[in-house]
Amino acid sequence: MDVTMSLTVNGEKKTITTDPSRRLLDVLREDLQLTGTKYGCGQSQCGACTVLINGRAVHSCVTPVGSVNNTEVITVEGLARGDVLHPVQAAFLAEGAIQCGYCTPGMIMRAVALLDSDPNPSDSTIKAWMNANICRCNGYTKILNAVRRAARQNLEVTVP
Amino acid sequence: MTRESLIDDVFELEQDETQALWTHEFDLTRRTFLQVLGAGLLITVTQDMTQAQSGRTMPVIARLHLNTDGTVTVLTGKVEEGQGSRAELSQAAAEELRVSVGQVRLIMADTDLVPDDGITAGSRTTPYNVPPVRQAAATARELLTNLAARQWQVNAETLEVLNGKITHTATGKTLTYGDLAALDTTSEVFKGSIRSDVTLTPLGQWKTMGTSVPRPNSRDLVTGAHHYPSDQIRPGMLYGKVLRPPSYGATLEAIDLGAAQAMKDVFVLHEGQFVGFAAPTTFLATRALEAAAQTAQWKTVPQVSSRDLFSHLKKNKQTGGRSRPRTTGDVDKALSEASQVLNETYEVAYVQHTPMEPRAATAEWTDGKLTVWTGVDSPQRVQGDLAREFGVSNDKVRLIVPDMGGGFGGKHSGEAAEEAARLSKACARPVAVHWTREEEFTWAYFRPAAVIECRAGLDDTGSLTAWDFTSINPGSSGIDPPYGIANMSILSAGTDSPLRQGAYRCLAATANNFARESFIDELSVAAKADPLAFRLAHLNNPRIRTVLEAAARHFDWGNRRKKITRELGVGLACGTEKNSVVAACVEILIDRKTGQIRVVEVCEAFECGPIVNPDNLTSQIQGCICMGLGPALREAMVFEDGRILSNSFYTYQVPRFADIPKLDIHLVENRDIPSAGGGETPIIAIAPAIGNAVFAATGIRLRSMPLQSDKLKA
Numbered sequence: 001m002d003v004t005m006s007l008t009v010n011g012e013k014k015t016i017t018t019d020p021s022r023r024l025l026d027v028l029r030e031d032l033q034l035t036g037t038k039y040g041c042g043q044s045q046c047g048a049c050t051v052l053i054n055g056r057a058v059h060s061c062v063t064p065v066g067s068v069n070n071t072e073v074i075t076v077e078g079l080a081r082g083d084v085l086h087p088v089q090a091a092f093l094a095e096g097a098i099q100c101g102y103c104t105p106g107m108i109m110r111a112v113a114l115l116d117s118d119p120n121p122s123d124s125t126i127k128a129w130m131n132a133n134i135c136r137c138n139g140y141t142k143i144l145n146a147v148r149r150a151a152r153q154n155l156e157v158t159v160p
Numbered sequence: 161m162t163r164e165s166l167i168d169d170v171f172e173l174e175q176d177e178t179q180a181l182w183t184h185e186f187d188l189t190r191r192t193f194l195q196v197l198g199a200g201l202l203i204t205v206t207q208d209m210t211q212a213q214s215g216r217t218m219p220v221i222a223r224l225h226l227n228t229d230g231t232v233t234v235l236t237g238k239v240e241e242g243q244g245s246r247a248e249l250s251q252a253a254a255e256e257l258r259v260s261v262g263q264v265r266l267i268m269a270d271t272d273l274v275p276d277d278g279i280t281a282g283s284r285t286t287p288y289n290v291p292p293v294r295q296a297a298a299t300a301r302e303l304l305t306n307l308a309a310r311q312w313q314v315n316a317e318t319l320e321v322l323n324g325k326i327t328h329t330a331t332g333k334t335l336t337y338g339d340l341a342a343l344d345t346t347s348e349v350f351k352g353s354i355r356s357d358v359t360l361t362p363l364g365q366w367k368t369m370g371t372s373v374p375r376p377n378s379r380d381l382v383t384g385a386h387h388y389p390s391d392q393i394r395p396g397m398l399y400g401k402v403l404r405p406p407s408y409g410a411t412l413e414a415i416d417l418g419a420a421q422a423m424k425d426v427f428v429l430h431e432g433q434f435v436g437f438a439a440p441t442t443f444l445a446t447r448a449l450e451a452a453a454q455t456a457q458w459k460t461v462p463q464v465s466s467r468d469l470f471s472h473l474k475k476n477k478q479t480g481g482r483s484r485p486r487t488t489g490d491v492d493k494a495l496s497e498a499s500q501v502l503n504e505t506y507e508v509a510y511v512q513h514t515p516m517e518p519r520a521a522t523a524e525w526t527d528g529k530l531t532v533w534t535g536v537d538s539p540q541r542v543q544g545d546l547a548r549e550f551g552v553s554n555d556k557v558r559l560i561v562p563d564m565g566g567g568f569g570g571k572h573s574g575e576a577a578e579e580a581a582r583l584s585k586a587c588a589r590p591v592a593v594h595w596t597r598e599e600e601f602t603w604a605y606f607r608p609a610a611v612i613e614c615r616a617g618l619d620d621t622g623s624l625t626a627w628d629f630t631s632i633n634p635g636s637s638g639i640d641p642p643y644g645i646a647n648m649s650i651l652s653a654g655t656d657s658p659l660r661q662g663a664y665r666c667l668a669a670t671a672n673n674f675a676r677e678s679f680i681d682e683l684s685v686a687a688k689a690d691p692l693a694f695r696l697a698h699l700n701n702p703r704i705r706t707v708l709e710a711a712a713r714h715f716d717w718g719n720r721r722k723k724i725t726r727e728l729g730v731g732l733a734c735g736t737e738k739n740s741v742v743a744a745c746v747e748i749l750i751d752r753k754t755g756q757i758r759v760v761e762v763c764e765a766f767e768c769g770p771i772v773n774p775d776n777l778t779s780q781i782q783g784c785i786c787m788g789l790g791p792a793l794r795e796a797m798v799f800e801d802g803r804i805l806s807n808s809f810y811t812y813q814v815p816r817f818a819d820i821p822k823l824d825i826h827l828v829e830n831r832d833i834p835s836a837g838g839g840e841t842p843i844i845a846i847a848p849a850i851g852n853a854v855f856a857a858t859g860i861r862l863r864s865m866p867l868q869s870d871k872l873k874a
Contacts, residue, residue: 022443030399030441035391036384038565040516041597045809048516076384089382096374096775099783100242101381102388102516102565131817134809136516136566137242138786139779140820 005069009034010078020066024058025049027065028075036076036105040134047133050106050113051075057113076105079112088112088150097146099137107133111147119154126151217353220303222275223296224253226346230324230338231263232300234293237277237539238285239269240375240563241515241571243839244776245285247373251772252290255361255368256297259324259337261376269539269561271554279538281569281663283738283837286772290835291360298358303349308335363770363831372775377563388565389535390520394590397522398427399442400583401449402593403435404603407802408659409461416455420448427587428452436583438591463802464658470507473611476656477632483654485630489647491615494626498617500686501626506675507864508610508634509796510659512806514814517565518600523580524590530557534577535564542574549578550585568787569663570604601807606797607664608657610634612675616645622687624698631672633657638669638737638844641676644700659799665787666840669737670847674865677733677848682861691732691852692717701736703767707828708734708743710765714826715745724856726874727752731852733845739836740768744785744845746821748853755872757793759821759850767828768836774827781825781842788846789815796866 004017009032016031023042028034028051040048042061049061052074079086085093088111098104107130114121114129121129126147135143225233234253240246250264257264267273277289301321308326309316312333320327324337340346361369380386405412412433420428420437426448427438435452439445464472477483495501521534530550536542536559543559550557559577576593584591595603610633617626627645636652652668664670684694692712699705712718712732720730727750734743744764750757762785771777794813798805806812847865855861860871 018441019443022441026442029391033393034384035387035393038388038517039390039594041809043597043808043810046516046597076382080383085379085382092382093374093378096372096378096779098375098378098381099244099779100516100564100566101375101378101386102242104381105384108382127817134516134814134816136514136568136787136814137779138783138815140786140815140817141782141823142779144817144820 003066005065007068007070008072010074016065018065020064022065023061024051024063024065024068024073025060028060028073034075034077038102038105040103040106045134046103046106047110048103048106050109050133052109052113055113055116057110076108079108086112087153088115088146091146091150091153092143095142095146095149097139097142099135099139103133103135107135107143111150114147115150115154119151121151123148218275218296219351220296220300220354221347221350223293223354224300224350226300226337226341226350228338228341230336231265232257232259232337233265233267234297235267235274236289236293237269237274238289239280239537239539239561241280241535241537241565241567243285243780244375244773245280246377246563247375247776248285248290248772249293250376251368251371251373252293253297255366256294257301257324258321261368261373263324266376268563270558271539271543271560272558276540279541279572281537281572283740283840286768286835286837287739290772292354294360295356295358296354298360299352299354300350302358303352304337304340304346307340307343307345307349311335369772370770371773373773374775387562388517388520389522389533389562390517390565390592390594392522392533392562392592394522394524397590397592398438398440398583398587399445400436400438400580400591400593401445402579403449403453403456404599406458407460408463409802410458412456413459414457415452417452419451419455423448423451427583429583429586431582434582436579438583438587438589442594460802465800466509466796466798469509469609469658470611472658473609473632473655478654483651485649485651487649491626491628491647491649494647495615495617495628498625499620500618501615502679502682502686503615504679504682504863506610506612506614506678508612508671508674509791509865510606510609510661511664511791511795512601512604512606512797512812513566513568513570513664514600514812515566515568515570518595518597519571519576519604520592520594521574521576521580522590522592523577523584525585525588528552528556530581530585531560532557532577532581533560533562534574534580535567535571536561536574536577537567537569537572542577545574546577546581550581568665569667572663573605575603597809598807601812602804605660605662607791608634608661608668608671610668610671612671614675614679616679616683618683618687622689622694624683629676631668631675634671635668637667638672638735642701642704642734642736643680643695643698645698659797665784666737666843669735669841669844670788670791673733673735673844674847674851677735677845678851678861678863681731681848681852681855690721695734701741703741703830704734704736704743707741707765707767708732710826710828711743711745711763714765714824715763717745720745720747721856726857729853729855729857731849731854731856733848733852735841735844737841737844740766740838740841742766742841742845744849746846746849746853748850748857750854750857750872752872752874755868755870757850757854757867757872759789759793759819761822761824762846763824763826764842764845765826765828766838766842767830768838768841769833770831770835771827771829772835777827777838778825780839782823784840784842785823785846786815786820788843789819791865792847792850792867794866794868
C-alpha cells in the first residue's frame with residue numbers, strides 16, 4: 001500500500017508516494033535518480049550506500065523509506081556547494097584515495113558524519129569508525145590519509 | 161557460459177598473455193562520431209581504409225580525433241575499473257602529442273567507436289596498449305608537423321611542438337592542433353596508417369609519462385556524478401530480476417507464474433530455463449521474483465562439497481595432452497641421489513573477487529540494434545557473444561563499458577548484459593539488471609582452487625638438485641621457479657572443477673607462488689640455512705635478487721629474525737610474473753589463545769620496468785597487498801552440495817580497515833627494459849611470506865590457504 005512522505009533531500013523538499021517498505025537506497029536511485037549512493041551488499045555490511053539522515057550516517061540499503069518521513073537526507077550529490085567541494089571530497093582527491101571509486105561516496109559520507117560529530121578524531125577512532133565500510137581495490141591506506149587530512153584541516157581552522 | 165568453457169578460459173587467458181592483441185574490426189560511421197564526439201575533425205571511413213586494417217596497421221583516425229578546440233580524443237577498447245588505465249593511456253597520448261593530459265579525452269570501451277584492444281586483463285595495458293597509443297599519437301604529431309611545414313614551405317625539422325602548438329621559431333609562425341583540425345587535408349592525412357616504427361619520446365625526455373597524473377575523472381567519483389554500469393538510467397527503463405536455481409546444476413521442472421503475472425506493471429518472461437521479471441522498481445521486480453520462486457520445482461543433481469574439494473581435485477587430475485610435464489635433466493635420478501628429499505602438498509581454496517559493484521547492465525533495443533551499458537573486461541568479446549545469442553551481426557550490438565566498480569579478473573563474462581538484453585527485447589523497454597551481492601557470490605566465477613604437489617632434493621651441501629612441481633587446477637602462471645635447479649619436472653594439470661572458475665588478480669601465480677615459496681622455506685630449514693640466504697644462493701633471476709635484497713634491507717631482515725618469539729614471526733617470499741618482480745617481508749603476531757594471525761607490517765619491493773605513474777603504481781601495490789591478505793588469512797568459498805554458503809560479507813570476510821598492516825613499499829625502477837604492468841604481481845608474495853612467518857614463530861607449517869589452524873592455539 002503506497003503512502004505519501006515528505007522529506008528533504010540535499011536541501012530540496014520532496015514528496016514521494018510509494019510503498020513504505022522500499023529501501024531508501026532504491027528510492028534515491030530509481031525515483032530521484034540520485035545514483036551517487038551505491039548498492040554494495042544490501043545487508044548493512046559494506047557501507048557503499050551510506051547517506052546522512054538528520055546528520056547521522058545510515059545504511060540506506062536497510063532503511064525502509066517509510067522510516068525517513070520528515071527527515072533531512074544528504075547524499076554524496078549534496079555535499080559540494082556549487083563548484084566548491086566539501087573538504088572531505090577535496091581531501092579524497094588530494095590524497096588520490098580513489099581507485100575504482102565505487103565505495104568512495106559511502107566512504108566520504110561516513111567520514112563526513114564522523115568529522116561533523118568529532119572534528120578532531122584520534123587515529124584509532126578514525127580506523128574504528130571507517131571499519132564499517134569496505135573497499136575492494138583496498139585503497140584503505142590512502143582513504144585513511146584522506147580522512148586524516150580532512151581532520152587536520154578542521155584542526156587548522158579551529159586552532160588559531 | 162558453461163563450466164567447461166570457463167576452465168578453458170583459464171588456460172586461454174594465460175596463452176593470450178604472450179600475444180599482442182589488437183586485431184580489430186570496427187564500424188566507424190560519421191553519424192555516430194558526430195553524435196559522440198561533437199564537431200571537429202570529420203571522419204569518413206572508406207572501404208579502402210577498413211581493408212587497410214588487416215594485419216597490424218591501423219589508420220590514425222581509428223585512435224585519434226582532433227578537435228577544433230585543441231583537445232584530442234583518444235579511442236581505446238580498454239576499460240577502467242580502478243586500475244588506472246584511463247590516466248595511463250591519457251599520459252601516453254599526451255606525451256607523444258606534446259599536449260597536457262587535460263587536453264586529452266579518452267573514450268574507452270564503446271564498441272561502436274573504439275578499436276578492439278583485447279581484454280583488459282593480464283597486466284597487458286602497459287606493455288601492449290600503451291605502445292600503440294604512443295605510436296598513434298607520435299604518428300599524428302608527425303603528420304600535423306608535416307602539414308604545417310608544407311603550408312609554410314619550410315623543413316619540418318625546423319618546427320617545434322609544445323602544448324599542442326606548432327611553431328616555426330625563425331618566423332614566429334604558429335598553428336595549433338585546433339587550427340589544423342579544421343582543415344580538410346588533416347582528415348585526409350589521418351587516414352594514413354599508424355607507423356609502428358615512428359620515433360617515440362625516449363625515457364629520459366618523458367614529461368607526462370613517469371609522473372603521478374591523477375585519474376582524469378576523479379572529481380566525478382567524489383561528487384557522485386560518474387555513472388557506473390549500475391547507474392545507467394534510460395527513459396522508460398524497467399528493473400529486471402532473474403530466477404536462480406537453488407544449487408549448481410539444478411534444472412527447473414515447473415513453476416507457477418500466475419501470482420507474478422497478476423502483479424500490476426510486472427512483465428514476466430519464461431523461456432526454457434530462463435525466468436525473468438521486469439518492473440518499474442527493483443522492489444516490485446523482486447516481489448514478483450519471490451512470488452514465483454516459491455512455486456518453482458527443481459531437479460537437483462549431487463555436487464561436490466567444499467570439505468571434499470581437494471580430494472576431488474586430486475582424484476580427477478588429468479594426465480597427458482596439455483597435462484604433460486616439462487622436464488629438464490633427470491628428476492628421478494637426482495631425487496634418488498639426494499641426501500635429503502622433501503615431499504609436501506599445498507592447497508588453495510576457491511575465492512571470490514567481490515568487486516564492490518556487482519555485475520550490472522542496462523540494455524535497450526532500438527530499430528533492431530541492441531545497446532548495452534555493462535561492466536565487463538572484454539567489450540568486443542561480449543559484443544560478439546550477444547550478437548550470437550540474439551542472432552544479429554556484430555554491428556547490431558553496441559556494448560559500452562562505463563568506468564566500472566572493480567573487477568580483479570572477475571568480470572570477463574557478460575551474464576548481466578545477456579539477461580538485460582533478453583528481458584529488454586521481450587518487453588520492448590530498456591531494462592537494467594543489477595546482480596545482488598548474493599548473486600555475485602554465487603553465480604559469478606571464482607579464482608581456481610588448487611592442489612600443488614611438491615618434491616625436491618638437496619645435496620649434502622644444502623643445494624637444490626631436484627624439483628618436481630605438479631600444480632593441479634589453478635593454471636600455469638608463475639609455475640616456473642626462479643631458482644637454478646639442474647633437474648626439474650613442472651606440470652600444470654587440469655582436473656574437474658566443482659565450481660565455475662576463471663581469472664583473478666594474477667590468477668595461478670598466487671597459488672603457485674604460495675606453494676613454491678612455502679616449500680622453498682621448508683627446504684631452507686632442511687638445509688639449515690637462513691631463508692633469505694637460501695634463496696639468494698639459488699636465485700638465477702637478477703631482477704628478483706634486486707627486489708629481494710631491497711625488501712630485506714629495508715625490513716632489516718637479519719635483526720628482525722633475532723626478535724622472533726612464539727607469538728611474533730617474520731617471513732619473506734619473492735617471485736615474478738607478467739614481467740615484473742616482487743619480494744615481501746612480513747611481521748605477524750599470533751594470538752596463541754585464539755590462533756588468530758594478525759599481519760603487523762609488510763615491507764614490499766616491486767619492479768616493473770620504467771614507472772609510468774608512481775602514485776597509481778603505489779595504489780596498485782597497496783591494493784594487491786591488502787587484497788592478498790584476504791585469501792591468505794580468511795577468504796574461502798564454503799559450499800555444500802551445489803549451494804554456495806559463503807554468499808555475503810557476513811559469511812565471507814574480506815579485509816577491512818582494521819586488518820591493514822603498516823605498509824612499507826619500495827618502488828624499484830629498472831630503466832633497462834620496457835614498462836610492464838604492475839596491478840597484479842604485488843599480490844603473489846603475501847600469502848607465502850605470512851605462512852613462512854607463522855612457521856618462524858611456531859614451528860607449525862600451514863600448507864593450506866587460507867592459513868588457519870587450531871594447532872596455532874597453544
